[in-house]
Structure formats: structure tokens, C-alpha cells
Amino acid sequence: MARITILDCGTTTVDEALPFSDRSRNKLAFTGILRGKSHKITVPVTAYLIELPKALILVDTGWDTAIRTDARKYEGFFNYFASPGFLPPGKAVTDHLEALGYKPSDLDYCILTHMDIDHAGGLALVRDAKRILASESEKKASEGLHPRYLHRLWRGIGIRTFPDREFDLLGDGSVTLIPMHGHSEGMTAVKVQGDDGFAIIAGDAGYGRRSWENLVLPGVEANREEALASLRKLQGFAKSPQCKAILMTHDPEHATGIIKL
Ligand SMILES: [Zn+2]
Numbered sequence: 001m002a003r004i005t006i007l008d009c010g011t012t013t014v015d016e017a018l019p020f021s022d023r024s025r026n027k028l029a030f031t032g033i034l035r036g037k038s039h040k041i042t043v044p045v046t047a048y049l050i051e052l053p054k055a056l057i058l059v060d061t062g063w064d065t066a067i068r069t070d071a072r073k074y075e076g077f078f079n080y081f082a083s084p085g086f087l088p089p090g091k092a093v094t095d096h097l098e099a100l101g102y103k104p105s106d107l108d109y110c111i112l113t114h115m116d117i118d119h120a121g122g123l124a125l126v127r128d129a130k131r132i133l134a135s136e137s138e139k140k141a142s143e144g145l146h147p148r149y150l151h152r153l154w155r156g157i158g159i160r161t162f163p164d165r166e167f168d169l170l171g172d173g174s175v176t177l178i179p180m181h182g183h184s185e186g187m188t189a190v191k192v193q194g195d196d197g198f199a200i201i202a203g204d205a206g207y208g209r210r211s212w213e214n215l216v217l218p219g220v221e222a223n224r225e226e227a228l229a230s231l232r233k234l235q236g237f238a239k240s241p242q243c244k245a246i247l248m249t250h251d252p253e254h255a256t257g258i259i260k261l
Pocket residue numbers: 116118119204249250
């Protein structure tokens with residue numbers, strides 16, 4: 001028995017071409033540069049708690065509470081301009097853990113699908129998790145100078161890595177880390193297998209059903225071919241009768257809820 005709780009960790013406001021690149025022909029539309037407010041949409045920011053008999057796993061962290069004081073400073077200019085975030089009271093990842101009866105130190109793993117601020121931005125809140133993990137390639141990319149990666153978010157926090165291949169986290173097939181590269185260098189999806197089927201936590205590989213049904217790329221991709229291959233992978237999973245859900249961080253269809261497997 002596995003249970004995935006979708007944690008509603010606030011929102012972010014983006015240009016409509018960021019989730020679905022076919023909403024504009026302008027290659028830079030996702031940044032919002034020279035685009036009016038009419039193109040802005042607000043989408044959810046989610047994280048996930050996986051409860052298994054043998055492990056408690058958090059996937060992604062949402063925003064830090066520091067966003068409430070000075071969002072521009074916390075996100076940095078580049079991120080704030082492209083996707084200003086909002087974290088209402090009671091929606092920080094630690095608020096959700098507390099409501100479910102857990103402390104950050106109860107987490108056996110915190111897995112980062114990738115290290116953009118809306119996913120790794122709350123790391124300081126869960127720094128007491130037993131192990132914090134990202135893929136080898138994502139960790140390496142995050143050490144570079146691209147403005148999407150804010151080194152201060154993980155300064156002093158030990159992030160370990162898992163290999164860039166399908167990786168059976170607990171050795172029993174219940175949680176498999178699957179490379180879903182493209183949106184970022186080392187984006188990773190988490191497949192959770194229960195008695196009754198599986199669900200895929202797909203991070204930002206897509207932004208909703210349209211992404212994998214119609215192979216619509218997001219406006220941001222580190223590697224276009226890999227991003228497309230990842231959407232095809234999701235399409236393949238979706239065809240399986242065992243597939244109970246494909247969860248994406250910013251998909252309004254899956255902004256809250258519990259999936260029992
Ligand atoms: Zn995101």
C-alpha cells in the first residue's frame with residue numbers, strides 16, 4: 001500500500017507560453033518580456049508526500065517562507081520576473097508535514113525532481129531530512145552559473161546524488177527514479193508502485209494532460225530533443241492500464257488530493 005498526498009504549496013504566475021509553448025511563436029515569450037498582463041496565468045506549485053510501509057519520502061519542497069517577506073530578493077531578479085511565487089499561510093511544506101503528524105527529521109528521503117526555485121526553494125525548511133537527493137546531472141548543472149540555479153538555497157545542505165538511469169530507490173520496486181531530462185539537465189520523475197497500480201510524479205516534464213497527450217513542449221527546456229523524448233515516455237506510461245495518475249507540479253487538475261495505490 002502506498003499513499004501519495006499532493007501538497008498545495010502556493011502558486012506561481014507565469015506567461016501562458018511557459019507551460020505550453022504552442023501558445024506563442026515568440027521564442028522568449030515564456031520570460032514575459034514584451035508580453036502584456038493578458039498573457040499571464042497563475043498555476044499551482046505542488047510537492048508530494050509518499051507514505052510507504054518502509055519509508056517516508058518527500059518529493060520537492062515548494063517555496064520557502066522567506067518568499068512572504070521579500071519575494072524579489074528571495075527569488076532573484078530572473079526568477080521573480082519570469083515566475084513570481086506566492087505562499088499563503090499554512091501552505092509551506094513544513095505546515096503540511098505538521099498537519100499530517102510528521103517532522104522534517106521523519107523524512108527518510110527528500111527527492112528533488114530538479115533544482116529550480118519552485119522545487120528546491122524550501123530546502124532549508126526540510127534540511128533535517130535523513131537524505132536529500134538529486135540526480136547526478138542535475139546537481140552538476142546546479143553548480144553552474146545559470147540564473148535559474150540559486151546556490152544560496154542549498155548552501156550548507158548536503159545534497160547526495162543518484163545515477164542518471166532508472167534507479168530502484170528502496171530495492172523493492174516501490175519507488176523508481178526515472179530520468180525525464182529536457183526541462184532541465186537532470187529532471188527526474190518518481191514512479192510509485194503500489195499493490196493496485198502506479199503513479200508518476202513527473203515534475204516539470206509537462207504542465208498538464210495536454211503536454212503528453214499532444215506532445216506540447218514547455219517554453220523552457222535545457223534540451224528540446226530530450227524534453228520531447230520525456231513526453232513520449234509519459235505518453236507510454238499513460239497507456240498502461242496500471243497507470244493511476246501522472247502528476248505534474250503545476251497542473252491545476254492535480255493541485256490537491258490523495259492517491260492510494
Ligand atoms: Zn516548476
